[in-house]
Amino acid sequence: MSVLLELDHVSKRFGGLTAVNEVSLSVERGQIYSLIGPNGAGKTTVFNLISAVFRPSSGRILFEGQDLTRLPTYALAGLGIARTFQNLAVFKHETVVNNLLVGMHTHLKADPLSAAIFWGRARREEIRARERVEEIIDFLEIEDIRDHVVGTLSYGQQKRVELGRALAVSPKLLLLDEMVSGMNQEEREDIARFILDLKEELGMTVFMVEHDMGIVMDISDHVCVVNHGRKIAEGRPAEVAANPAVVDAYLGTRRAA
Numbered sequence: 001m002s003v004l005l006e007l008d009h010v011s012k013r014f015g016g017l018t019a020v021n022e023v024s025l026s027v028e029r030g031q032i033y034s035l036i037g038p039n040g041a042g043k044t045t046v047f048n049l050i051s052a053v054f055r056p057s058s059g060r061i062l063f064e065g066q067d068l069t070r071l072p073t074y075a076l077a078g079l080g081i082a083r084t085f086q087n088l089a090v091f092k093h094e095t096v097v098n099n100l101l102v103g104m105h106t107h108l109k110a111d112p113l114s115a116a117i118f119w120g121r122a123r124r125e126e127i128r129a130r131e132r133v134e135e136i137i138d139f140l141e142i143e144d145i146r147d148h149v150v151g152t153l154s155y156g157q158q159k160r161v162e163l164g165r166a167l168a169v170s171p172k173l174l175l176l177d178e179m180v181s182g183m184n185q186e187e188r189e190d191i192a193r194f195i196l197d198l199k200e201e202l203g204m205t206v207f208m209v210e211h212d213m214g215i216v217m218d219i220s221d222h223v224c225v226v227n228h229g230r231k232i233a234e235g236r237p238a239e240v241a242a243n244p245a246v247v248d249a250y251l252g253t254r255r256a257a
């Protein structure tokens with residue numbers, strides 16, 4: 001297996017607060033990699049660093065060996081990294097299909113000018129985009145709601161559309177930030193199955209932040225635990241669950257709560 005994403009001593013400071021402190025980790029191609037930790041541990045900040053919302057205060061982030069911290073933000077989408085957000089990010093007044101097409105169009109290479117010149121290529125890309133949207137609708141089993149306005153759907157369905165939008169760009173690395181929070185048990189099980197299918201059928205690499213320990217333990221290949229911005233443990237799910245430092249971190253927050 002080869003390494004797809006590597007964080008090398010990455011830190012992020014917000015004023016006096018060190019939200020991410022010297023974190024190193026590596027995600028291998030084809031893995032389901034989970035990042036867990038108590039509230040405020042720095043998980044979303046790690047995602048924001050990988051997706052270039054923030055720049056690290058120090059350290060390097062390598063994607064396929066390339067240093068992301070040296071690239072301009074707009075260059076990142078083209079590399080094959082897509083994400084969902086802890087807060088739902090969909091166009092509520094648009095239909096499901098349009099949401100997926102918007103996801104695609106941010107990815108299309110033909111800008112308006114080149115589209116006018118090379119209309120043939122733009123047209124081929126449009127056809128390809130429509131085909132891709134059909135694949136995603138099929139994969140996520142949302143045929144019956146394809147023409148519904150997203151804002152009228154249940155929360156679980158809206159999250160599924162958001163996942164579809166991330167998939168529209170055929171990412172090499174999919175970042176999922178608390179995908180199942182706010183979902184009922186059935187919706188959670190569906191999402192867990194989709195994530196497994198992404199890995200097993202499409203060979204996608206998934207890096208997820210998740211509080212649902214059932215899902216983390218069930219489907220992860222590797223689990224990394226952070227607390228107060230520092231990595232405190234990593235390994236296979238069962239190893240991590242049995243690690244006293246991890247048990248302590250979770251009990252500690254429960255005591256404080």
Ligand SMILES: Nc1ncnc2c1ncn2[C@@H]1O[C@H](COP(=O)(O)OP(=O)(O)OP(=O)(O)O)[C@@H](O)[C@H]1O
Nearest residue numbers: 014017019037038039040041042043044045046086
């Ligand atoms: N943009 C920001 N400016 C200042 N502080 C921030 C910012 N983003 C996050 N923080 C702080 O960094 C720390 C880590 O936050 P982060 O959102 O990464 O935690 P988290 O592990 O995702 O928590 P949760 O499980 O609650 O989502 C927190 O103390 C938070 O208040």
Ligand SMILES: [Mg+2]
Nearest residue numbers: 043044045086
């Ligand atoms: Mg978070």
